[in-house]
Structures are given as C-alpha cells and as structure tokens.
Amino acid sequence: MIVGIVPRLAWLSALLALLAACGATPPAPTQGRPAPDFRLASLAGEPVRLSELRGNVVVVNFWASWCGPCEQETPRFVDWDQHHRDAGLRILGINTLFQDSRAAVEDFAQRYAVSYPILLDESGAVARQWVVQFLPRSYVIDRQGVVRFIKQGELTDEDFEAHIRPLLEAQSRRTDRERVALRP
Numbered sequence: 001m002i003v004g005i006v007p008r009l010a011w012l013s014a015l016l017a018l019l020a021a022c023g024a025t026p027p028a029p030t031q032g033r034p035a036p037d038f039r040l041a042s043l044a045g046e047p048v049r050l051s052e053l054r055g056n057v058v059v060v061n062f063w064a065s066w067c068g069p070c071e072q073e074t075p076r077f078v079d080w081d082q083h084h085r086d087a088g089l090r091i092l093g094i095n096t097l098f099q100d101s102r103a104a105v106e107d108f109a110q111r112y113a114v115s116y117p118i119l120l121d122e123s124g125a126v127a128r129q130w131v132v133q134f135l136p137r138s139y140v141i142d143r144q145g146v147v148r149f150i151k152q153g154e155l156t157d158e159d160f161e162a163h164i165r166p167l168l169e170a171q172s173r174r175t176d177r178e179r180v181a182l183r184p
Contacts, residue, residue: 028131029139029147035060038126040094040119043109048092048117051145056090057167058141061155062127064096065104067135069154074112080160081116087168088143091116096135098124142167 029035035058039049050058061077063070074093081091095105097120109118121127130139140149140163149163 028129029150031147031150033147034145035139035141035147036129038129040121040126043095043105043118043120046117048119050092050141053090053092054145055143056088057143057164059089059091059155059164060094060130060139060141061091062094062096062121062130062132062135062137064100064135065108066100070136071108071112073136073154073156074108074114076155076157076160078113078115080164084164084168089164089168093118094121094126095119096124096127096132097122098127140164140167143170 027033027036035050037049037051039047042048050060059077059080061073063074077091077093080089093114093116095118097105102120105118105120108114130137134152136154138149138151138155139147140151142148148167149159151159
C-alpha cells in the first residue's frame with residue numbers, strides 16, 4: 001500500500017510545482033543574477049525590450065517628475081548618455097506613470113533635454129517586479145544581462161566610476177585583445 005502512495009505523491013508534487021510555475025512572476029532583480037526582461041513603451045510610443053539591449057551596459061533607472069533626487073541625477077544621466085553611448089552605455093529612464101502624469105513627464109524630459117529613452121510604466125507592473133519601493137532606484141546591468149549593482153537613491157559620478165566605467169572598459173580591453181589576436 002505505501003509503495004503505491006510514494007509514486008502518487010511524487011507525481012502530485014511535480015504537478016503542483018508545474019502549476020505554481022505557470023502563474024509565477026519572474027524573480028526580482030538580484031545582484032549577480034540575470035535581469036528580468038520587460039517591454040515598455042517609450043514616451044515617443046516606441047516599444048523597448050530590455051533583452052534587446054544585450055551587448056550593452058544598461059542603467060535601468062526608476063524615477064518620477066516630482067522626485068527631488070531624480071531631478072539631481074537626470075543631468076548626470078544626460079551627460080553619461082552623450083559621452084559614453086559609443087562605448088555601449090544605454091540608459092533607460094522608467095517613469096512610474098502610475099504615480100505621475102504624462103504632461104509632467106513630457107515637461108521634465110524637455111526641461112532636462114533628456115537624450116535617452118523614457119519608458120512609461122503605466123500600471124506599475126515593472127516597478128513591482130523590480131521591487132521599487134522608493135525613488136530613485138537604479139540597476140546597472142552588464143553586457144551579458146546580469147545585474148551588477150543596485151542603488152536606492154541618486155546615482156552619482158562616484159557610482160559611475162566604481163560600477164559602470166569598469167563594465168564599459170572591460171569590453172574595450174576585450175576588443176583590444178581581439179584586434180591583437182587577429183593581426184598576422
């Protein structure tokens with residue numbers, strides 16, 4: 001009798017695990033783990049998918065127009081975007097539109113001459129998945145799609161030097177080694 005119960009329990013456990021996985025949301029971003037993918041529309045109406053930016057160093061920044069530290073870091077992001085885009089830096093500013101207004105977002109983008117994509121998280125689903133409880137919150141993702149740094153609060157130039165520049169330069173050093181290896 002017990003012999004017949006064990007296979008049934010194993011089968012039932014496997015079925016419950018499968019059912020749980022079907023309704024499970026992707027895990028929250030964790031340092032050292034792959035970043036969960038998302039797809040959001042930009043302020044310009046273009047769809048942007050995080051996974052399509054693989055091969056670049058990506059800063060995912062959650063912000064709102066009424067957030068003081070967000071206002072402080074935005075000019076810095078514009079500068080980083082303009083000076084490091086050719087090295088493979090991509091910045092995604094995800095506005096928590098469920099806490100903001102589209103008019104305020106458009107005004108903010110114009111006031112700060114934002115040069116990187118502003119994505120709109122209208123329902124807050126991505127902010128919840130990425131465990132955004134306070135603004136700003138930023139994630140630095142390497143070229144392979146792995147979260148390397150998480151910051152609650154304003155990203156600074158010191159953060160750039162410590163966590164972003166090394167990821168950009170790692171590709172540069174690798175490219176230099178590849179060029180040397182290809183020489184006859």
